[in-house]
Amino acid sequence: MLKYILKRILFFIPTLLVVSLLTFALGVNSPGDPVEVLMDNSESAKFADQTSRRADYMKMRKKLNLDLPVFYFGVSSIAEPDTLYKIPEKLHRENLERFISMYGNWPQVSLYYTQVKALESAVSGMVVTDSLKDQLIKVRLLISELYYKYDPSVVKSKHEQLSDCFHVLHPEHNYMKELTTSYAAMVDGATVWKNYFPSFHWYGFNNQYHIWIVNLFKGDFGISYYKKQPVIDMISGRMLPTLLFSVLSVLIAFLVSIPLGVHSAVNKGTAKDKFYTIALFVFYSLPSFWVATLLINYLTNAEYLDWFPVKGLEDAADDASFGDRMLNYLHHMILPLFCYTYASFAFISRQMRGSMLQTLGQDYIRTAWAKGLAPKQVYWKHAVRNSLLPIITLVASIFPSLIAGSVVIEYLFTLPGMGRLAYEAEVSKDYPVIYIIMLFSAVLTLVGYLVADILYAVVDPRISYNKK
Amino acid sequence: MSNDKFSYRKHVWQQFKKNRPALFAFRFIMVMLAVALFANIIANDKPLYCKYKGSTYFPAFREYAVDLGIVQWPQDLLNLSWKMEEYDGVVWAPVPYGASEFDFMNDKYRSPFDEQDIQSTRWHHWLGTDEQGRDVLSGVIHGTQTAFMVGFVSVAITLLIGVFLGAVAGYYGDHDLKISRVRFWLNFIFLPIAFFYGFQLRSYIISDAFAESAYFGFGQIFFSFFLFLVVLFVLNVLLWPLKKIPFLGTKVSLPVDLLINRVIEVVVSVPGLILIMAVVAVIAKPSIFVVMILIGLMGWTGIARFVRAEMLRVKKMEFMEAAKAFAYSDFRSIVKHALPNCMTPVFIAAAFGIAGAILTESTLSFLGIGVAPEDVTWGSLLNAGRSNQHAHWLILTPGIAIFIVVTFFNLIGEGLTDALDPRQKK
Numbered sequence: 001m002l003k004y005i006l007k008r009i010l011f012f013i014p015t016l017l018v019v020s021l022l023t024f025a026l027g028v029n030s031p032g033d034p035v036e037v038l039m040d041n042s043e044s045a046k047f048a049d050q051t052s053r054r055a056d057y058m059k060m061r062k063k064l065n066l067d068l069p070v071f072y073f074g075v076s077s078i079a080e081p082d083t084l085y086k087i088p089e090k091l092h093r094e095n096l097e098r099f100i101s102m103y104g105n106w107p108q109v110s111l112y113y114t115q116v117k118a119l120e121s122a123v124s125g126m127v128v129t130d131s132l133k134d135q136l137i138k139v140r141l142l143i144s145e146l147y148y149k150y151d152p153s154v155v156k157s158k159h160e161q162l163s164d165c166f167h168v169l170h171p172e173h174n175y176m177k178e179l180t181t182s183y184a185a186m187v188d189g190a191t192v193w194k195n196y197f198p199s200f201h202w203y204g205f206n207n208q209y210h211i212w213i214v215n216l217f218k219g220d221f222g223i224s225y226y227k228k229q230p231v232i233d234m235i236s237g238r239m240l241p242t243l244l245f246s247v248l249s250v251l252i253a254f255l256v257s258i259p260l261g262v263h264s265a266v267n268k269g270t271a272k273d274k275f276y277t278i279a280l281f282v283f284y285s286l287p288s289f290w291v292a293t294l295l296i297n298y299l300t301n302a303e304y305l306d307w308f309p310v311k312g313l314e315d316a317a318d319d320a321s322f323g324d325r326m327l328n329y330l331h332h333m334i335l336p337l338f339c340y341t342y343a344s345f346a347f348i349s350r351q352m353r354g355s356m357l358q359t360l361g362q363d364y365i366r367t368a369w370a371k372g373l374a375p376k377q378v379y380w381k382h383a384v385r386n387s388l389l390p391i392i393t394l395v396a397s398i399f400p401s402l403i404a405g406s407v408v409i410e411y412l413f414t415l416p417g418m419g420r421l422a423y424e425a426e427v428s429k430d431y432p433v434i435y436i437i438m439l440f441s442a443v444l445t446l447v448g449y450l451v452a453d454i455l456y457a458v459v460d461p462r463i464s465y466n467k468k
Numbered sequence: 469m470s471n472d473k474f475s476y477r478k479h480v481w482q483q484f485k486k487n488r489p490a491l492f493a494f495r496f497i498m499v500m501l502a503v504a505l506f507a508n509i510i511a512n513d514k515p516l517y518c519k520y521k522g523s524t525y526f527p528a529f530r531e532y533a534v535d536l537g538i539v540q541w542p543q544d545l546l547n548l549s550w551k552m553e554e555y556d557g558v559v560w561a562p563v564p565y566g567a568s569e570f571d572f573m574n575d576k577y578r579s580p581f582d583e584q585d586i587q588s589t590r591w592h593h594w595l596g597t598d599e600q601g602r603d604v605l606s607g608v609i610h611g612t613q614t615a616f617m618v619g620f621v622s623v624a625i626t627l628l629i630g631v632f633l634g635a636v637a638g639y640y641g642d643h644d645l646k647i648s649r650v651r652f653w654l655n656f657i658f659l660p661i662a663f664f665y666g667f668q669l670r671s672y673i674i675s676d677a678f679a680e681s682a683y684f685g686f687g688q689i690f691f692s693f694f695l696f697l698v699v700l701f702v703l704n705v706l707l708w709p710l711k712k713i714p715f716l717g718t719k720v721s722l723p724v725d726l727l728i729n730r731v732i733e734v735v736v737s738v739p740g741l742i743l744i745m746a747v748v749a750v751i752a753k754p755s756i757f758v759v760m761i762l763i764g765l766m767g768w769t770g771i772a773r774f775v776r777a778e779m780l781r782v783k784k785m786e787f788m789e790a791a792k793a794f795a796y797s798d799f800r801s802i803v804k805h806a807l808p809n810c811m812t813p814v815f816i817a818a819a820f821g822i823a824g825a826i827l828t829e830s831t832l833s834f835l836g837i838g839v840a841p842e843d844v845t846w847g848s849l850l851n852a853g854r855s856n857q858h859a860h861w862l863i864l865t866p867g868i869a870i871f872i873v874v875t876f877f878n879l880i881g882e883g884l885t886d887a888l889d890p891r892q893k894k
Contacts, residue, residue: 011733285871289834289847293853303857408834438743
C-alpha cells in the first residue's frame with residue numbers, strides 16, 4: 001500500500017517536470033523581447049542617450065538571466081556558434097540566426113554584424129548642421145533596420161539608400177565601403193552545407209531553465225509584462241476565489257447528486273427517473289457561458305428581473321455588520337456558483353446512477369434482500385458504499401474542467417479569480433502570467449489525480465497494489 | 469442466428485434505431501450537416517445564378533471552388549458589390565445575406581419583429597441583425613459550417629493519435645516490445661538527430677509558413693514530422709549490422725505502456741482551454757484552423773485509454789493466439805484482427821468528442837480568443853449579443869444552436885453506448 005503511494009508520488013515528479021518544460025518552451029518562444037518590455041519605458045528613459053539606455057538594457061537582461069544559455073544542452077548545426085546566446089539583443093540574435101541559416105558562414109556573418117555596429121557608433125557621434133539633421137535621422141533609422149533585415153533584395157536596397165544618404169552627409173568619406181564588402185563576402189562565401197550537420201553543445205547547470213525552475217520552488221515566478229510586478233503577487237490574491245468556488249461547487253455537486261443518483265437508480269424506469277434523466281442530460285449539455293449570459297441578462301437587469309448583483313464578490317458598505325457582509329457575499333455568489341456547479345452536478349448524478357444500477361445487479365445485493373433487510377438498509381448501507389468508489393475518481397477529472405470553466409464564468413461575472421486573470425493576461429499578451437497559470441492549473445490537476453488515486457487505494461479493500 | 473446473414477453493423481443500426489431520441493438526434497444532425505455543407509448556397513450575399521453583362525455566372529457555387537483555392541474570381545467580379553449591380557436575370561440565395569456582410573440600412577441591432585428598411589419581405593432579416601447590420605440567420609447558418617468543421621477535424625485528429633497510441637500501449641504492454649540493446653541506447657542519439665533534420669533545419673520554413681497562414685504552417689509541420697520519421701527509420705536500418713554482436717544484440721523490452729501513460733498524464737494535466745489560450749497567445753495570426761488542431765491534439769487521451777483497455781481484453785482472445793500461431797506480423801495482427809474488435813468505445817467517444825470540441829471552440833470564440841475578428845461563429849455571435857441586453861435574438865439563437873448540436877451529439881453518444889453494449893445482443 002505504502003509502496004504504491006510512494007510509487008505514485010515518484011511518477012508525479014517526471015510528469016511535473018515535463019509540464020514545466022512545456023511551459024518554459026512556450027515562454028521562450030513567445031514573441032517580443034522581454035528585456036525591452038520590462039525596461040523603464042517612460043518617455044524620458046526612452047529618449048535618454050544611447051549608452052545609458054544600453055546599460056539599462058544589459059542590466060535588465062542580467063536580472064532576467066537572459067544572458068545565460070537557454071537549456072542544459074543544445075543541438076544546432078555546426079554553422080552556428082554555441083555562444084550565440086551571448087548576443088544581447090533578441091532581435092539581432094534572431095536576424096543573425098537567419099543569416100547563418102541562409103549562408104552558413106559564421107565568421108563572415110559576425111564580421112558583417114560588427115560592421116553594422118561600427119557604422120552605428122560612427123553615426124551616433126556625428127555632428128551635423130541643422131539642414132542635414134533630417135538626413136542623419138534617416139541614416140540612423142536605416143541602420144537600425146539593418147539589424148532585422150535578412151532578405152537579400154531588401155538588404156541591398158537599404159544599403160543603397162544608406163549610401164545615398166551618406167553621399168549628402170559626407171561626400172568625401174566612404175562609410176559604406178566596409179559594410180558592403182563584408183556583406184558581399186558573406187553572400188559570396190556561403191557555406192550552406194554546414195547547416196546540414198548537427199552538433200551538440202553542453203552548457204551546464206548555469207542556464208535559464210535551471211534558474212527558472214529553482215526560482216519556481218523558491219516562489220519567484222517572474223515579472224508580469226503588463227503590470228511590471230512579480231507574478232506571484234498577482235496570482236496569490238486571485239487563487240482564493242477560484243479555489244473557493246471550485247471546492248464549494250464540487251461539494252454541492254456531490255451533496256446533491258449522490259442522493260439524486262441513488263434515488264433515480266432505485267426508481268429505475270419510472271416517470272420520475274425519466275424526468276431526472278432528461279433534466280440531467282439537458283443540464284449536462286447546456287454551455288455554461290450561454291447560461292451565464294442569460295442569467296446576467298435577465299436576472300440582474302432592472303428591466304427584466306433585478307434579483308442579483310452583476311459584478312464582483314461584494315459591495316457591502318464599509319460599516320456593515322458581519323452578518324450583512326456575509327449575506328452580501330452570498331448574494332453575489334449564488335449565480336456564479338450555480339454556473340460553476342450545474343454541469344458537474346449533472347455529470348456526477350449520471351455517473352452515480354449508472355454506478356448504482358450496476359451495484360444493484362450484484363449478487364450480494366440479492367443476498368441482502370434475501371436476508372430480509374429493509375430497502376433503506378439495502379440501498380444506503382450495502383449498495384451506496386460500493387457505488388461510491390468510481391465516483392471518487394471523478395473528483396480528479398472534474399478539477400481541470402472547473403479551472404477551464406472558471407475562465408468564462410469569472411470573465412462574465414467579473415470575479416477576481418485565476419480564470420479572469422488568465423483572460424486578462426491573454427488579452428494583454430502578458431506571457432509570464434499565462435504560463436504560470438497554465439503551470440499552476442496543471443499542478444492542481446495532478447495533485448487532484450494523486451489524491452484521487454491514493455483515496456481510491458485507501459478506500460477500496462479489493463484492490464491490491466503490490467502485485468503487478 | 470445464422471452466421472452468414474448476420475452483420476454486426478446492421479445489428480448495431482437496428483439497436484440504435486430502437487432508441488427514439490438518439491435516432492431523432494441522428495436525423496437532425498444529418499440535416500444540420502447538410503446545412504453546413506450547403507451554407508454558401510443557403511445564405512449568401514452573392515446570387516446563386518445571375519446574368520451579368522451578357523455572361524452567365526453561378527457565384528455562390530463558385531465560392532466553394534474559390535474557398536478551396538481551385539479557381540479565382542474573374543477580374544471583373546473580384547470587387548463587385550453584388551447587391552448594387554443591375555442584372556439581366558438573377559436568383560438570390562434563400563437567405564440573401566452573407567455572414568459578414570454589413571447591411572447599413574438595418575444596423576444597430578434591428579429586431580426581427582421591428583420594421584426593417586427593406587425592399588420587400590424577401591429581404592427581411594428573419595433573425596434580426598447585430599450592431600453592424602450583419603444578418604444573424606446567415607451568421608447562424610455559416611456558424612454551423614464552422615462548428616461541424618471544428619467537430620469533425622479535431623475528432624479526426626483525436627482518433628488518429630488516440631487509436632494509434634492506445635493500440636500500441638495495449639498490445640505491447642511494458643514487456644512485449646523487444647528491441648536490441650544497441651537499438652535502445654542509440655535511439656537516444658537518433659531522436660535528437662532526427663529532430664534536427666526534421667524540425668530544426670526547417671524551422672524558418674515552418675515559421676515563415678505560419679506567418680503566411682496557419683494552414684501552410686501545419687502543412688509544413690506535418691511534412692517535418694514525416695521527415696523526422698524517415699530519418700529515424702533510415703538510421704535504425706543502418707545500425708542492423710551492430711545487432712549481430714552478441715552483447716549489443718541482446719533483446720531488452722521497451723516499456724511503451726508506461727511511456728504512453730506518462731504522456732497521457734501530461735496531456736490530461738493541463739486544462740485544454742488554458743493550454744489553447746497559452747499557445748494561441750504565441751501564434752501571430754489566430755485562426756479557427758489553429759484552434760481545431762489544438763483541440764484535436766489535446767483530446768485524444770480518453771480514446772487512447774479506451775482502446776488500450778479494449779486491446780488488453782482482445783489480446784487474450786483465441787483468435788489473437790491464432791494470429792500469433794500463423795506468424796502474422798504485429799502490424800497485421802493489430803490492424804486487421806485486434807483493432808476492429810476494439811472500436812466499440814471509440815465510436816462512442818468520438819460522438820461525445822465532437823460535442824466537446826464544438827463546446828470548446830464556441831467558448832473560445834465567445835471569449836474572442838483564437839478567432840480572427842471577421843470570422844462569424846456561434847460563439848462570436850453570442851458575444852456580440854452581450855453588449856446589448858435587448859437583443860434577445862442575438863443571445864438566444866446562437867446559444868440554442870450550440871445547445872442543440874451539443875445535446876444531439878451527446879444523445880447519439882448515449883444511443884451508441886446502448887446499441888454497442890454486448891449485453892443487449894440477442
